Amino acid sequence: MSDVYTSYLPANAPEVNIETQPFWDATAQGRIDLAVCDDCGFIPWYPRLVCPDCHSTDMTWTTMSGHGTVYSYSVTRAGVGRAWKEHLPFVVAYVQLDEGPIMMTNVVGCDPETVEIGMAVTAVFDDTGEGTSIVRFTPAP
Amino acid sequence: MAASRHMHEFGTTSAQLAEIKVAASTHAQHNPDAFLQDVVTVEQVLDSRMISDPLHLLDACVVTDGGGALVVVSDAVAKTLDRHTIPVLGTGFGFKGTNSGRIDLTYTGARVSGPAAFEEAGVTHGDIDYASIYDSFTITVLVTLEDLGFCERGKGGEFVLDGALQAPHGRLPFNTDGGGLCNNHPANRGGMTKVIEAVRQLRGEAHAAVQVPDCQLALAHGTGGSMATRMGSATLILGRD
Numbered sequence: 542m543s544d545v546y547t548s549y550l551p552a553n554a555p556e557v558n559i560e561t562q563p564f565w566d567a568t569a570q571g572r573i574d575l576a577v578c579d580d581c582g583f584i585p586w587y588p589r590l591v592c593p594d595c596h597s598t599d600m601t602w603t604t605m606s607g608h609g610t611v612y613s614y615s616v617t618r619a620g621v622g623r624a625w626k627e628h629l630p631f632v633v634a635y636v637q638l639d640e641g642p643i644m645m646t647n648v649v650g651c652d653p654e655t656v657e658i659g660m661a662v663t664a665v666f667d668d669t670g671e672g673t674s675i676v677r678f679t680p681a682p
Numbered sequence: 683m684a685a686s687r688h689m690h691e692f693g694t695t696s697a698q699l700a701e702i703k704v705a706a707s708t709h710a711q712h713n714p715d716a717f718l719q720d721v722v723t724v725e726q727v728l729d730s731r732m733i734s735d736p737l738h739l740l741d742a743c744v745v746t747d748g749g750g751a752l753v754v755v756s757d758a759v760a761k762t763l764d765r766h767t768i769p770v771l772g773t774g775f776g777f778k779g780t781n782s783g784r785i786d787l788t789y790t791g792a793r794v795s796g797p798a799a800f801e802e803a804g805v806t807h808g809d810i811d812y813a814s815i816y817d818s819f820t821i822t823v824l825v826t827l828e829d830l831g832f833c834e835r836g837k838g839g840e841f842v843l844d845g846a847l848q849a850p851h852g853r854l855p856f857n858t859d860g861g862g863l864c865n866n867h868p869a870n871r872g873g874m875t876k877v878i879e880a881v882r883q884l885r886g887e888a889h890a891a892v893q894v895p896d897c898q899l900a901l902a903h904g905t906g907g908s909m910a911t912r913m914g915s916a917t918l919i920l921g922r923d
Contacts, residue, residue: 585782616732
């Protein structure tokens with residue numbers, strides 16, 4: 542779906558658990574896979590093996606489009622730890638996937654001053670170097 | 683991000699948020715223990731360094747040491763005391779999470795805790811003479827005022843104009859000790875000072891310059907966690923005996 546690359550932001554490897562293993566495996570291949578409830582259709586974020594809405598255990602891992610819009614954002618200009626300091630300013634955002642869930646992420650690959658709410662974005666996959674990728678977003682072409 | 687979204691949905695402005703800091707600083711000038719005692723203007727807030735858009739340095743609380751304590755006694759003991767005692771008339775608690783990815787940054791758990799406290803106390807918003815509102819950032823106050831029901835959702839920006847939050851004569855004097863924005867903010871214990879200043883107001887023991895005349899009913903509200911996503915809210919309504 543999308544190439545795994547390396548952005549200018551730190552991409553620390555996540556702690557993977559049984560509920561999130563398929564999600565992280567997919568990120569390594571440039572996909573967002575989320576568990577969709579077979580019974581009510583809800584797509585929880587973060588991924589769960591039990592639907593938090595209807596408590597169904599029939600969840601099917603499904604590949605998302607990777608497209609979304611910026612729900613909200615902030616340009617962080619100060620007040621971060623050492624690993625991030627050299628990357629200031631950077632954009633922290635909530636992005637709503639076209640399929641519904643809103644995830645916290647970064648918008649990368651553009652001038653932070655050009656980011657705005659409602660902007661169309663596409664997922665990019667930031668290699669952690671340990672078999673997973675961090676999902677970030679860049680302005681849609 | 684809560685502030686960005688609020689601006690997007692409701693047209694709230696940085697200048698409106700700055701009014702909250704102006705009110706807090708106006709009060710803090712009378713508090714010799716306040717960390718920041720200088721009165722600031724809307725322009726000074728807007729001209730201060732941008733930290734995390736759209737919040738400037740002066741939209742944020744201070745970070746300080748601090749502490750506090752409350753003595754809670756039975757009615758029997760209270761009757762023996764020769765000063766105003768402060769009954770708890772209403773309490774409310776509210777929690778808000780990420781709702782499994784259905785994020786909404788425009789409201790907080792105060793939407794639950796506020797009505798519960800008002801119902802238990804049997805009073806209305808117009809009855810409240812003074813409010814202590816947890817103020818990690820200016821936006822925290824603005825959204826909390828909406829959620830508690832002091833104004834309509836989305837109208838917080840208009841509500842705080844014209845010195846509405848300034849003691850002693852604003853529509854809803856708030857944080858007369860200077861609050862977290864100017865007085866102190868001891869890590870995640872910002873709620874304690876909120877209750878203490880409300881008690882001072884009800885006893886008539888606030889600084890004379892910010893004492894609300896004949897303060898009979900006060901509200902104290904605490905917010906904890908990540909605003910609107912992983913958080914708790916607590917509301918107290920206090921009276922005077």
